[in-house]
Amino acid sequence: MSANQEETKTNQKRNLPYYQDVDNFRIPGFFSAEAYKSALAYKPRPDDLFIVTYPKCGTTWVQNIVACIFRDGKPFHSALEFFMETPFLEMTGAKIAESMKRPGAIKLHLPHHLTPWSPDSKYIFVARNPKDCCVSFYHHTERTPGYRFQGGEFDDYFELFINGEVDFGDYFDTLLSWYEHRNDPNVLFITYEQLKKDTKPCILKIAEFIGNQYKEKLENDEKMLDDVIHHSSFSFMKVHLSEHLAELGAILNDLK
Numbered sequence: 645m646s647a648n649q650e651e652t653k654t655n656q657k658r659n660l661p662y663y664q665d666v667d668n669f670r671i672p673g674f675f676s677a678e679a680y681k682s683a684l685a686y687k688p689r690p691d692d693l694f695i696v697t698y699p700k701c702g703t704t705w706v707q708n709i710v711a712c713i714f715r716d717g718k719p720f721h722s723a724l725e726f727f728m729e730t731p732f733l734e735m736t737g738a739k740i741a742e743s744m745k746r747p748g749a750i751k752l753h754l755p756h757h758l759t760p761w762s763p764d765s766k767y768i769f770v771a772r773n774p775k776d777c778c779v780s781f782y783h784h785t786e787r788t789p790g791y792r793f794q795g796g797e798f799d800d801y802f803e804l805f806i807n808g809e810v811d812f813g814d815y816f817d818t819l820l821s822w823y824e825h826r827n828d829p830n831v832l833f834i835t836y837e838q839l840k841k842d843t844k845p846c847i848l849k850i851a852e853f854i855g856n857q858y859k860e861k862l863e864n865d866e867k868m869l870d871d872v873i874h875h876s877s878f879s880f881m882k883v884h885l886s887e888h889l890a891e892l893g894a895i896l897n898d899l900k
Contacts, residue, residue, distance in 0.1 A: 658800050661785050661793040663811050669758065671734060672811050674790035679737035683752075686738040688762035693854060695730070696752045696759060698818045699811070700780035701772035702836040703751060706850070708876040710749045710768070713851050713858050717871025719884065733760075747854075753812040756821035763830060768850065769822040772836035774815055778805045785810075847872055 662673035666680050688694075695710065697703045707730045711720060720726045729748040731740040741750050749768075752759055759767070782801045785791045793801075801810070808814025826833035832853040839846045847869070852859040862869040874880055 659793060659796045660800065660804070661791040661796065661810070670809070670811050670813060672790060673792075675735055676737070680734050682737040682739070683733040683741075684758060684760065686733060686741055686760040688760050688765040690762070690764040691746055692741075692762070692765040693747070693749045694752055694759070694765065694767045695749050695770070696754065696767055696822065697770040698772070698777060698815050699753050700777050700784055702770040702839060703753070704881070705836075705839070705876060705878075706768060706770050707749060707751060708881060709847055709850060709872065710854070712872040712875050713847070713854060713862070714747045716861070717868040717875065719875035719880070753818075755813060755818040756825055766830050766832070766853065768832045768834070768853065769826075770834055770836060770839070771819055771822075776836075777815060778802060781805065781810065843873060844869070847876075 663670050664673045664675070664677065665671075666677045669680075671677075671680050693710065695703060695706050697706070707726075708719070711726075711730060712718065720729070728740065729745050730751055731744055732751045733741055734753060744750070778801075779798075782796075782798050782805075785793050785801065786796050787794070804810045805815065808817065812818070822831070822833065825831050832850065834846060834849070848859055848862060851862050862872065
């Protein structure tokens with residue numbers, strides 16, 4: 645048996661996630677390639693705010709923090725609000741971002757060179773310890789039906805992750821691409837660990853980056869600041885976001 649035949653036989657035995665490569669970039673197999681391409685072609689507006697992370701690095705947490713800042717401490721009331729006001733650009737494509745309610749935020753999982761870029765827009769990049777990111781990404785992939793990876797082994801997934809062969813590319817490439825821009829005036833580079841340790845100061849830092857008026861409002865209204873912290877907390881999101889995501893799943897199924 646040749647080496648190529650042996651490799652093919654080995655891969656057939658392994659349960660690997662369902663991916664697709666579009667223009668040499670790996671995305672989930674259940675995403676629309678057309679939506680992804682339109683995301684790359686999106687033209688940022690001067691009032692756009694992007695929340696950029698490698699997957700499972702605090703994206704949803706920061707989405708909710710930003711939303712609560714914009715909403716004076718109030719959380720999302722439905723999955724549709726969450727979906728429309730913080731759209732996932734690579735999944736939805738450019739049209740929803742073009743028509744979204746503003747102020748709002750656009751979610752991305754792209755390295756810097758693929759990100760729709762404008763010096764007039766603002767970008768919050770959130771980094772996380774690669775070990776915790778990998779473990780969380782594995783569990784996300786294993787339990788999401790679209791990946792067809794139910795029961796998949798962590799060892800197989802880890803090999804993909806460390807080689808940069810999972811969806812949204814290489815963790816280290818994405819991190820380094822944004823780290824190089826950490827001092828750009830329109831980029832806020834923060835870490836998941838920093839946000840977890842110093843939540844209140846980090847929220848105020850995010851608010852100041854979005855606009856001084858948001859920071860001043862939170863500093864002058866302690867209850868509003870406490871509401872932002874509470875409504876973006878893990879304990880709150882665990883209950884309410886789970887309900888919202890179940891609702892969102894039903895909405896997406898209706899759209900198929």
